[in-house]
Amino acid sequence: MRIAVCLTDNKPAPWVEGLQRLLPRATVAAWEPGAPPADHAVVWAPPQAFLDAQPQLRGLFNIGAGVDALLKLRLPPDALVVRLDDAGMSVQMAEFVCHAVIRHFRELDAYGQDSAQGRWGFRRPRSRSDFPVGVMGLGVLGQRVARSLGAFEFPVRGWSRTRRELPGMECFAGAEQFDAFLAGTRVLVNLLPLTPETENILDRETLGRLLPGGYLVNVARGAHLVEEDLLALLDAGHLAGAALDVFRTEPLPSDHPFWRHPKITVTPHTSARTLRDESVAQIARKIEALERGESIAGVVDRVRGY
Ligand code: NAP
Numbered sequence: 596m597r598i599a600v601c602l603t604d605n606k607p608a609p610w611v612e613g614l615q616r617l618l619p620r621a622t623v624a625a626w627e628p629g630a631p632p633a634d635h636a637v638v639w640a641p642p643q644a645f646l647d648a649q650p651q652l653r654g655l656f657n658i659g660a661g662v663d664a665l666l667k668l669r670l671p672p673d674a675l676v677v678r679l680d681d682a683g684m685s686v687q688m689a690e691f692v693c694h695a696v697i698r699h700f701r702e703l704d705a706y707g708q709d710s711a712q713g714r715w716g717f718r719r720p721r722s723r724s725d726f727p728v729g730v731m732g733l734g735v736l737g738q739r740v741a742r743s744l745g746a747f748e749f750p751v752r753g754w755s756r757t758r759r760e761l762p763g764m765e766c767f768a769g770a771e772q773f774d775a776f777l778a779g780t781r782v783l784v785n786l787l788p789l790t791p792e793t794e795n796i797l798d799r800e801t802l803g804r805l806l807p808g809g810y811l812v813n814v815a816r817g818a819h820l821v822e823e824d825l826l827a828l829l830d831a832g833h834l835a836g837a838a839l840d841v842f843r844t845e846p847l848p849s850d851h852p853f854w855r856h857p858k859i860t861v862t863p864h865t866s867a868r869t870l871r872d873e874s875v876a877q878i879a880r881k882i883e884a885l886e887r888g889e890s891i892a893g894v895v896d897r898v899r900g901y
């Protein structure tokens with residue numbers, strides 16, 4: 596069995612070594628043009644030439660949770676496309692989002708400014724019940740985030756494509772319940788996959804339906820957000836702020852207005868990083884399972900787009 600590793604912006608050697616250690620009977624190699632076709636591939640943003648050279652691929656393993664970029668390429672028709680299934684990401688996402696929500700709720704930026712000026716001053720405690728948090732996307736990451744926010748006793752609401760029943764939160768589903776979901780939400784957390792249905796979903800209409808003084812945490816994909824609509828709603832005062840981890844253009848250009856906006860916090864697509872050891876172990880287990888003819892979790896539905 597041949598396994599090819601083809602990673603853009605990532606050194607392949609540690610992935611090759613890790614997979615080879617766990618799958619000693621396989622031949623694992625970093626892909627180069629002219630290499631023999633592989634049975635399984637481990638990829639991030641592979642060139643089209645790599646995919647075109649893989650007529651017999653059985654498993655195409657993406658080393659991230661989101662497959663939006665991969666699905667834009669011409670893929671071997673019979674290969675299963677497999678996303679990372681948590682692999683240490685959900686705890687990172689939970690800590691990142693809880694931090695962003697709590698930082699806003701507890702006015703920690705304002706306390707930071709006081710501290711910088713040597714000022715000892717209190718703000719009136721806010722009521723958690725005034726800060727319902729709505730989580731868009733109740734998949735692997737969204738559910739973990741929603742549960743973690745619930746542990747801090749924020750009222751949590753969730754929205755997904757198909758109906759979910761999750762303890763401790765009010766669940767909404769589908770386009771028909773989107774407005775009701777938004778209308779009771781003050782802090783909106785985006786954990787949707789990027790698909791044709793969800794692109795530009797964070798626009799003036801959506802964000803304008805949040806409770807006044809709304810706050811946006813976008814940790815999914817930059818193309819979910821219509822940037823000028825966010826800026827307009829912040830400047831109009833309908834939104835209080837935004838924590839943005841993902842952008843239409845990454846790295847975010849140095850002259851982009853988000854960098855200097857006083858109500859926007861920018862982080863460089865770092866909310867849930869791919870952890871190599873966990874990912875290698877998960878992919879190796881799944882390759883073994885596929886070779887035994889078993890089904891695996893994390894297979895992407897190419898038509899649905901996630
Ligand atoms: P997932 O397990 O595939 O879950 C996706 C969720 O979104 C599901 O609940 C799904 O509904 C819902 N959904 C999809 N399309 C929808 C629609 N049109 N309307 C309403 N709900 C819809 O994905 P995940 O692992 O949680 O990851 C989510 C995204 O996070 C990834 O796709 C990626 O873009 C992003 N991400 C970002 C980072 C980062 O560092 N910033 C790291 C990892 C991932 P159903 O439950 O009904 O299927």
Ligand code: GLV
Nearest residue numbers: 658659660661662
């Ligand atoms: C990162 O953004 C991922 O999709 O894993």
